[in-house]
Amino acid sequence: MENQEKKNVPGGHSDVDLGMILSLIGKGFDKMGRLIRQFFVGVTNGILFALIFLKKRIWWIIGAILLGYGWGTYQSHESGVKYRSTMTARFNFGSTKALYNTTTYLNNLISQGRRDELSKLLSISGAEAATLRAFEVEPVNDEKQISELYKQQFFDYNRANLYLRTDTFWTRVLPYKDYKNSLTPYDFPLQEITVMSTMPDVFPRVQQGIINAVVSNGDLQKDLEIQRRTQEDEENIIISSLKGLDTLRAVYNERLRKQGAIQAPSSSISLQDKAVLQPIPEIQLYDKVMQLKDELKLVREHKINNRDLVQVYVAFSQVGQRSDILEQGGITYALLAVTLLFLVFLAFELYRVISYYEKKQKTD
Numbered sequence: 001m002e003n004q005e006k007k008n009v010p011g012g013h014s015d016v017d018l019g020m021i022l023s024l025i026g027k028g029f030d031k032m033g034r035l036i037r038q039f040f041v042g043v044t045n046g047i048l049f050a051l052i053f054l055k056k057r058i059w060w061i062i063g064a065i066l067l068g069y070g071w072g073t074y075q076s077h078e079s080g081v082k083y084r085s086t087m088t089a090r091f092n093f094g095s096t097k098a099l100y101n102t103t104t105y106l107n108n109l110i111s112q113g114r115r116d117e118l119s120k121l122l123s124i125s126g127a128e129a130a131t132l133r134a135f136e137v138e139p140v141n142d143e144k145q146i147s148e149l150y151k152q153q154f155f156d157y158n159r160a161n162l163y164l165r166t167d168t169f170w171t172r173v174l175p176y177k178d179y180k181n182s183l184t185p186y187d188f189p190l191q192e193i194t195v196m197s198t199m200p201d202v203f204p205r206v207q208q209g210i211i212n213a214v215v216s217n218g219d220l221q222k223d224l225e226i227q228r229r230t231q232e233d234e235e236n237i238i239i240s241s242l243k244g245l246d247t248l249r250a251v252y253n254e255r256l257r258k259q260g261a262i263q264a265p266s267s268s269i270s271l272q273d274k275a276v277l278q279p280i281p282e283i284q285l286y287d288k289v290m291q292l293k294d295e296l297k298l299v300r301e302h303k304i305n306n307r308d309l310v311q312v313y314v315a316f317s318q319v320g321q322r323s324d325i326l327e328q329g330g331i332t333y334a335l336l337a338v339t340l341l342f343l344v345f346l347a348f349e350l351y352r353v354i355s356y357y358e359k360k361q362k363t364d
Helices: 004-056 060-081 095-111 115-122 125-128 142-152 159-166 169-173 178-180 203-215 218-259 282-305 330-363
Strands: 084-093 132-139 190-197 268-271 274-277 312-313
Touching: 004 060, 060 330, 084 095, 084 203, 095 115, 095 190, 095 203, 115 203, 142 178, 178 203, 178 312, 203 218, 203 312, 218 274, 218 282, 312 330
Parallel strands: none
Antiparallel strands: 084 190, 084 312, 132 190, 268 274
16 A cells, blocks of 8 residues: 555656646746737837927927928028039059048048138139039949959969968968958049039049049059059060960971970889889970960069059049939928927937926925
């Protein structure tokens, strides 16, 4: 009898443990349900509070929108309709920093109303300079440009460090994702320059002025001359090497004909019953020629892409495109007016809450 009671004990404990687990699971689901319900109740109350807040102040908001839109429309009418045009160009030898500095300087001249200096710098008339409103610049940083920069940095052929650039060393040291995140706007050679003006046909005349302002840097001109000489020397060296290989091949072929060898030279010798491959001169010579031709192709491609400090790919259009409604001023000023009004309301409500708690502390 006692043995039977002992055998029933473990089963009883198992039932108790299972009941406790189910009870805990049920409490957990109830708590989760309450949290979800409280979340939706809080969201609903927040929406209702916002609607009540807007309803009480709807006329203030409408007045701010009308006032901001009216002021923005007046400003746009006074300054004239704005037009915009974009130029895409390649900036070589570190001239991207000069470009960003130049656009910042031009925008400062516009904001300060220094039209004479602006017209002199861009080689345009004073009346045309007075129509300029802003200069914007941003890099062409699509995935293709980034991958091309990564390839040039780590995988382009170079005899000086051939082995480092043909294995996976750099992909482990600096992965593509990290390299992409480390790039700055100055690292991209392709840049887009946007000009805004109230004169629709001023953009072609502004283009050359921007380019002249960038390339007038003396240090950049020196870098350009050094780079051109380096490219010419490298191209001449490769061409001379190719001519030397052609002469070497002719001499080698002549020697073979003079030898009058009946049997083609063997490419392996037997050493203790093991074949040892010997390099074939003809194949080595052919590989070297192809290698030098590939180098020459890369040098000439680089020469084409870097022949000037600034290479225009897409020029400014003859007539600019009219800016959309958001850039004409009315909508922008209306949004600013509503934002300012909400900040005033928020500050007022915060003052009321602080005053309420201050009075409550004094009464306590």
